[in-house]
Amino acid sequence: MIRNFNYFIPTRVVFGPGCLEQLATIAMPGKKAILVTFADLSMSRLGYVERIVGLLKKQNIDVVVFEKVLTNPLTGTVDEGVALMKQEGCDFIIALGGGSPIDTSKAMSVAAANGGRYWDYVPAGTGGRKPVEKSPLPVVAINTTAGTGSEVTPIAVITNPDTNEKVSLRIDELYPRMSFIDPELMLSLPKGLTAFQGLDAFLHAAEGYISRQSQFITDRFALEAVRLVYQNLGECVNNGKNLEARTSVALASTLAGMVIALAGCITEHSMEHPISAHFPRVPHGAGLALIFEQYFTKVVEKGTVNDRLIELAQAMGVKVEGTDEAARAMCFVRAGVEMLRACGIDRISHEAFGIENPDVDQLTEDTFGYSSGNFVRDPYELTRDDVREIFTKSLLEAK
Template sequence: MKKFQYYIPTRILFGKGALDGLHKQALPGKKALIVISSGKSTKANGYLARVEEQLEKAGCEHVLFDKILPNPVLRHVMEGGALAKETGCDFVVGLGGGSSMDAAKAIAVMATNPGDYWDYNGGKTGKGLPLVCDPLPIVAITTTAGTGSEADAATVTTKEETNEKCGYVNEKLYPAISVVDPDLMMTIPPMLTAYQGFDALFHAVESVINKYENPMGEMFALKAIEYIAKYLPTAVKDGSNEEARSYVALANTLAGFFMMCTSEHSMEHALSAYHHSLPHGAGLIMISLAYHDHFVKTSACDEQYIKMAKAMGKHHAKDAGDFIDALAQLQKDCSVDQLKMSDYGIKQEELDKYAVNARESMGRLFACDPVSLSDEDVVKIYQKSYR
């Protein structure tokens, strides 16, 4: 039995109508910076107004920062951190999808620390310095089921000048409170539902094949895989199905409880670092079959792939390749089996560039792979995935 540690200090409010009880919680401050995306849905669907009402019921003031892009960028992290300082905010609320929650975490860092966020980040040009001060406390309210950011201590930000899309992990970034209310997810369009669901799926899959996996993490991951395989196709086809939305939301949070990503995420981040219109989940879908087929052929983690195939409904699976079949079928069932890199401006002759970027920006995830991937292997996976 492997030795392991497990730690998550986040109080999670899960279930239909959970947002309505936020004001009853012991919020971690008296003035919140609410971080949302630059899009219209958070306001148009009434989610922002509902959160503001909850804060006011709890006796909290609030300030809005509404500039976050689908892939959060460094300049907005710095701007949001400065706004939090200037207005005297003592906690941060991330309201929206993974981009808003991730940005809220990074902003919480810069609201209390000097210098530039990249001083503390890793990647090619990051300095990796320790934080001078603890970040502001965070409340995460997720309106999507994809990133698991409401349950983990990680955040991803892009430095546009150098095309670095890098993760940063610090246990001080676990949200104090997270709200997972499926009612906030009912309006997500079908394709975004699929992209987000597959993002959660690959968080779980990568955690199972990860060479640092452990029984606790595997327990959460396999249950997440089971729920996504069973309920995501329904959520994509009928977004008003409350049962399907609830189980996909739960799967996403379960995947976030133990998220140990492999180089699959590094490889996708390299693509969307250059092509900001590429949804993270879509990029993962594009490379996933070739990526996992590579590891299946190494026979390095056959047992793990068989377990995941069974979780996806192939109850009599005996071969690691059964997982590839189940994954391909799930992509068809969710109508995402025909995605093309070329539709997002990715050129086949530039694939070497992404392979270099993947290792330079998030090379530490390659150390989690069940067997080592060479640069040549990475390029071959891109090539097999390219359309």
């Protein structure tokens, strides 16, 4: 039976190997752009910045380059970017990279159009909760990673380092005007980033499939996305030049982004945000990897979505046997752990990412505080004791 659904994703998606060349011919939403990308200058070293500037020059579009974005983008970076935009008279934004530059660009688009500091508009925690009254400036996303799905979502996630809060702003006006997903730009991604980003895409799809807000069309996207990631991510990590595998995971990431745009994430993402807020060297995907096994084991214990977990495992191509529903649902968890192992991220080094003496009580309170927006989508109840247990087993006992 086909259920009702409500589909709204206004982003123009340009997808496929070599599609970046269309920057020279597709009409842009302005005349002068600020190109927002990573602070490590990796996009310049790879030649992507120069290439994009050259393609846009064919349309007589000037570009100002802003290379200041960190792995977990910060409020100060957003405000600095807005100041440069105003100084240079830029009327639209190009985000080059993964979710960090794209989210930074979305946040900049809000503050540039509405005035003040970006944190004034953040709707949770210490955010100012001001309404976004003027339409944000247009954002054009150019993906060089496959994971966040931010190229097709109305969500920006920014960290305030002064308060250790990592908070989402979600409004329809934040959908990028257009997005270019060219898997050729992903061939040089290092193994770790490939794995962490791919896991993020996998979990966007899986969480959206479990979400109370799942619907007919997101279910179709989610099942295909988990299949594509599960069957191709290990190859991307271990043979990064495989363009076919890269293209499959890039497609999965975009599909999974559409899933969370319509169905949203559940509380695994709520629990990860405090981790990378308190330990900013932790990439989002690494935080998700840290809690994956314990989180979904707890979900199986709850028992309310075991049928959906079984369907996810089957979509991945996992052989699900037996009659006990909980045991069958654990096939999804075990397959996920197997995928992490194949990608080399089943054991995250706490020292490598600066995780020292994690305060699980504080992480729990932050999850139920500023990061609680996803709880409404859980089809089960996670208590403070549940969340504390997951953090304890994942961050302390597994160290």
